[in-house]
Amino acid sequence: MNKYKKITLDGLIFQNPTFMLVLGTCPTLAMIKQSATSAMGMGLTVLVILTLSNIIISALRRVIPNSVRIPCYIVIIATLVTFVQMLLKKFLPDLYESLGAFLALIVVNCIVLGRAEAFASKHTVGEAAVDGIANGLGFTVALTLMGIICEFLGSGSLFGLQIMKSFKIAIFSQPAGAFLVYGIAIAVFTYVIDAFERSRRVKANKLARENLLKEAV
Amino acid sequence: MSAFILIILSAVFTNNFITVKTYGICPFLGVSKKTSSAVGMGIAVTVVMVLATLVTYPVYNYVMVAHNADGTEIWNFQFLWIIFFIFIIASLVQMLEMIIRKISPSLYNSMGVYLPLITTNCAVLGVTQMFNGVTSLGDIVTGVGTAFTMNIGWALLYALFAGVGFTLVMIIMSGLREKLNCYKTHKALAGFPVAMITACFICMAFMVFSYIKI
Secondary structure: OHHHHHHHHHHHHHOOOOOOOOOOHHHHHHHHHHOHHHHHHHHHHHHHHHHHHHHHHHHOOOOOOHHHHHHHHHHHHHHHHHHHHHHHHHHOHHHHHHHOHHHHHHHHOHHHHHHHHHHHOOOOHHHHHHHHHHHHHHHHHHHHHHHHHHHHHHHOEEOOEEOOOOOOOHHHHOHHHHHHHHHHHHHHHHHHHHHHHHHHHHHHHHHHHHHHHHHHO | OHHHHHHHHHHHHHOOOOOOOOOOHHHHHHOOOOHHHHHHHHHHHHHHHHHHHHHHHHHHHHHOEEEOOOOOEEEEOHHHHHHHHHHHHHHHHHHHHHHHHHHOHHHHHHHHHHHHHHOOOHHHHHHHHHOOOOOEHHHOOOOOOOOOEOOHHHHHHHHHHHHHHHHHHHHHHHHHHHHHOOOOOOOOOOOHHHHHHHHHHHHHHHHHHHHOOO
């Protein structure tokens, strides 16, 4: 059980694909400048594709020859993206419209291929599924948070709901504002994680020293 | 003639791939630490973009859909374009790498290392999918009007200048980052955050072009 907890925490916080590894930047920037809703939709779409691709690749890890593994992964991911694209077009046309070209570009999203190469090809199906969900959730939460900030500053609304009437900083609904918000978000996130790990290390050191002192006495 | 100028203006400035469409951000942030590598990456991306368009445009319009003499469809599997295109791009990059290694080892040493990275680059898949189902040049380049029907020549020209715009922004970014290395930044901001804030200012500069009315 501890193993699954570590995978989940890694995907969500310590190895967060958006803030810590800075992967999948193109859809992140394009979606957070649009609106919080489309950012969340993008995150959930990637969550579904990532989980399914992780499960399939992990199940096939003994079948796929090592020398042609990347083309195999790409075909699996491209097929999944084609399926998801058709389903969204049929059942969620609004989300399909707002994702636009970036729905197809999930194929070349580094997160999906990166998790397949780094994790799914070496672990069991259960672990790969948990890893897919954790990384997808980390991506979704990061995108939604930045989408909220960008949408609020850029058009004074939250998830399409107008909150402040005449408040609008147009740059935050442009790529420039998205870059600014993303950069500052990475800085804040890494700073907080660093401080947290440092305090944890300090606490552990203090405990060790007290134990030593106790033994010496 | 005006269509030529409009394509160049649109692909390089008003619809720049990095600063307006946000395609290809991974190499933009990852390979822009030195100007020489930024130029190599830009040229490699441009070459692959043009070659990929050269192959995918006919495949999409003539292979994946076929018509009888009276215009009825025999088959149409354009909905599978993602799988087709990603396979074409991946094999094209692999082939290009082998050819360059054989013909010119010195070019391979300077440019070949960036080639495998290009397969998973949004910019190449992004430029090839732009022309899917487009019948008039005016649909992708504003201000051209409906007089020009889309053909492979326009597609290649657009892809070429989209690559030029990509290279231009890469060079600007790498110059700024080389300069930034001379200054001390706060520990939390070092690395990606300060690169993104720099990119923010480049985007602001490129926003000026979006106010051009033709």
